[in-house]
Amino acid sequence: MLQGKCVVLGVTGGIAVYKAVELLRLMIKAGADVHVIMTRSAQEFVTPLTFQTLSGNPVHTELFNLIQEQDIGHISLADSADLVLIAPATANFVGKVANGIADDLLSTTVMATKAKVLFVPAMNTNMWENPLYRQNQKHLEELGYHFVEPVYGELACGWQGQGKMPDPQVVFNSAHALIGSKDFAGKTLLVTAGPTREEIDPVRFLSNYSSGKMGFAIARASRDRGARVILVSGPVHLADPKGVETIHVTSAQEMYREVTEKASEADVVIKAAAVADFRPVERGEQKTKKGDTETMAIALQRNPDILAELGKQKGSRVLVGFAAETEKLLRHAREKLQKKNLDILVANDVTQDGAGFDGETNIVRFLTADGQTEELPLMTKDEVAEKLLDRILTLLPKD
Ligand code: PMT
Numbered sequence: 344m345l346q347g348k349c350v351v352l353g354v355t356g357g358i359a360v361y362k363a364v365e366l367l368r369l370m371i372k373a374g375a376d377v378h379v380i381m382t383r384s385a386q387e388f389v390t391p392l393t394f395q396t397l398s399g400n401p402v403h404t405e406l407f408n409l410i411q412e413q414d415i416g417h418i419s420l421a422d423s424a425d426l427v428l429i430a431p432a433t434a435n436f437v438g439k440v441a442n443g444i445a446d447d448l449l450s451t452t453v454m455a456t457k458a459k460v461l462f463v464p465a466m467n468t469n470m471w472e473n474p475l476y477r478q479n480q481k482h483l484e485e486l487g488y489h490f491v492e493p494v495y496g497e498l499a500c501g502w503q504g505q506g507k508m509p510d511p512q513v514v515f516n517s518a519h520a521l522i523g524s525k526d527f528a529g530k531t532l533l534v535t536a537g538p539t540r541e542e543i544d545p546v547r548f549l550s551n552y553s554s555g556k557m558g559f560a561i562a563r564a565s566r567d568r569g570a571r572v573i574l575v576s577g578p579v580h581l582a583d584p585k586g587v588e589t590i591h592v593t594s595a596q597e598m599y600r601e602v603t604e605k606a607s608e609a610d611v612v613i614k615a616a617a618v619a620d621f622r623p624v625e626r627g628e629q630k631t632k633k634g635d636t637e638t639m640a641i642a643l644q645r646n647p648d649i650l651a652e653l654g655k656q657k658g659s660r661v662l663v664g665f666a667a668e669t670e671k672l673l674r675h676a677r678e679k680l681q682k683k684n685l686d687i688l689v690a691n692d693v694t695q696d697g698a699g700f701d702g703e704t705n706i707v708r709f710l711t712a713d714g715q716t717e718e719l720p721l722m723t724k725d726e727v728a729e730k731l732l733d734r735i736l737t738l739l740p741k742d
Contacts, residue, residue, distance in 0.1 A: 344523050344729065346374035351424040351456075353449045354394070356384025358499040359431035359465040359508035364389065366430055366511040367397050373519070378403065378420055380449045382436070403448055421455035425522045429453070431465035431508045434476050440488075441479035459521050461489040463514050468504030491517045512725050516567060525569030526736055532565045533609035534558055535602060535616035535649075537577035539595040543641060544627035551617045552700035555579030557665070557724050558615035562587050564728035573609065575601045577616055595619050595646035602649050606660070611735055613663040614650050615689075617700075622646055654684030661738050663687045663731070669694050676710050686712050686738055689731060697721045709734055 350370055354363045370377045379394040380403045391402035403420065421427075429436065429449070436450070445454040453460055462483070470476055471493060480490060491514055496507040508514070536558020540548040555576055562574040563584050572587045575598055583589040590605075592598045595618045606612055621643035633639075650664050662685045666676045669692070676690035688710045693699030698706040698721075705727050709717040711734075719730060 344373045344519060345370060348375045348425045348522050349423050350375045350377045350518070351420050351427045351452060352377050352379045353427060353429040353452070354379060354381045354385040355429065355431060355433045355436045355449070356382055356387060357431040357433050357465050358388065360385055360388040362508050362511050363430050364393055364397065366514055367394060369511055369515040371397060380420070380452060382447060382449055405448060418455055421452045424456055424458040426518060427453055427456050427458055427460045428463070428518055429461070430463035430514055432462040434466045434470045437462060437464060437476065437483065438479050441482045459489060461491065461518055461521060463491045463508055464493055465508035466506050467498060467500050468502050468506040471506045489521060512723055516563060516725060520567040523567055527565055527732065528569035530610045530739065531571045531573065531608050533573045533575070533602065533605050533612045534562045534565065535575045535598065535614045536562065537579040538617050539577045539598055539619045540593050541595065541619045541622035542626050543623050544629065544631045546630050549619055549623070551619070553577070553617035554701040555581050556701065556703065557705060557727070559584060560724040560728040561613055561615060561731065564725065564732055568732060573605050575605070595622065599647045599649045603652060606653055609660060610739065611661040611663065612653055615665050617667060618646065618649060620646055650685070651683045657684055661686050661735055663689065663735065665689045665691065667691055667693045667699060673716065680710050680712065687734060
């Protein structure tokens with residue numbers, strides 16, 4: 344994904360430096376050649392040796408280092424970079440760059456590069472809100488520098504508020520969106536996510552535990568790899584991904600209508616949504632009263648099977664389904680693959696720790712129409728999304 348890309352990772356001094364170590368690991372895993380520059384204060388938090396060991400490259404610390412300067416270090420780093428990524432970026436460092444100060448190796452490299460520059464600010468919430476800081480960031484954004492916003496949470500200084508560096512995976516995704524390969528350019532992907540809700544009456548519904556995280560991860564990864572993405576989502580608590588056409592639905596019938604209408608535009612349909620198989624035959628107009636009875640039965644009727652419907656008119660479209668199982672994973676998954684005429688079925692045993700609903704991770708197997716099965720270890724849902732897209736790519740016609 345970042346094969347052949349050169350990333351200069353600039354680390355400035357803040358408690359979030361430890362997250363830069365994980366970020367470096369993700370970059371290396373994605374195939375990037377990473378060169379780390381640490382400011383003096385960053386070295387107070389983590390030693391250069393940690394970054395050197397993980398990156399496999401010497402860590403740069405000094406502007407005037409006779410050995411590193413044989414090829415004018417800061418200029419050669421600035422020239423060879425596809426991306427200069429500053430994580431964490433202190434208020435001081437952002438202020439320096441915004442005001443054209445180049446007084447150490449990192450600020451000089453930022454000044455000298457023509458590559459994209461991505462800042463990942465992390466600081467005390469009052470500093471983050473300070474008009475001086477805001478003005479510096481705005482100025483840099485207007486000049487074309489990129490930023491990943493910090494998140495809310497408990498800060499090292501004890502304050503609660505915005506200022507925390509986001510998870511390394513989120514930063515990685517932003518970096519990838521800037522320089523990663525656009526191997527899905529020209530393709531339209533239709534992705535579904537989240538649960539559906541089947542109303543019993545105005546205050547009650549039948550649903551499931553899907554959070555939408557798996558489907559949203561696929562939508563973001565597809566967007567970052569250059570696809571046009573249409574996301575049809577059931578009710579979730581996630582922000583609409585930027586740059587993705589997001590359609591909100593509530594029930595399985597609504598999802599059916601939207602998906603079948605949009606499918607004709609799609610080269611690939613990926614159904615990560617957990618769609619309710621049944622809905623109440625009748626929806627009460629008013630809140631159902633409990634009366635005197637000890638038990639109650641709700642008559643249910645089948646919802647349309649959206650994926651099976653698409654499988655009937657598949658054409659050259661790549662169709663991907665998910666299966667959430669609690670037993671006989673492979674048997675049930677292969678049955679679904681065949682019955683719904685799919686190209687790939689992503690099977691997850693939702694009883695396993697770290698797999699399935701709501702968490703940040705999943706454990707999946709890819710079953711393909713040619714009878715193969717690939718078993719993947721526990722990984723983040725973002726990583727599963729990347730692996731799935733790699734698989735899908737092999738099924739798309741080469742342009
Ligand atoms: O959203 P998260 O919290 O991140 O959780 C992710 C997940 C567990 C929901 C996801 O990984 C997953 O497994 N999604 C599919 C769950 C499911 O509904 O599986 P199923 O076996 O019931 O359905 C099989 C496939 O048919 C699915 O692709 C489903 O979208 C589709 N289907 C099912 C019923 C229906 N009426 N129409 C459909 O299209």
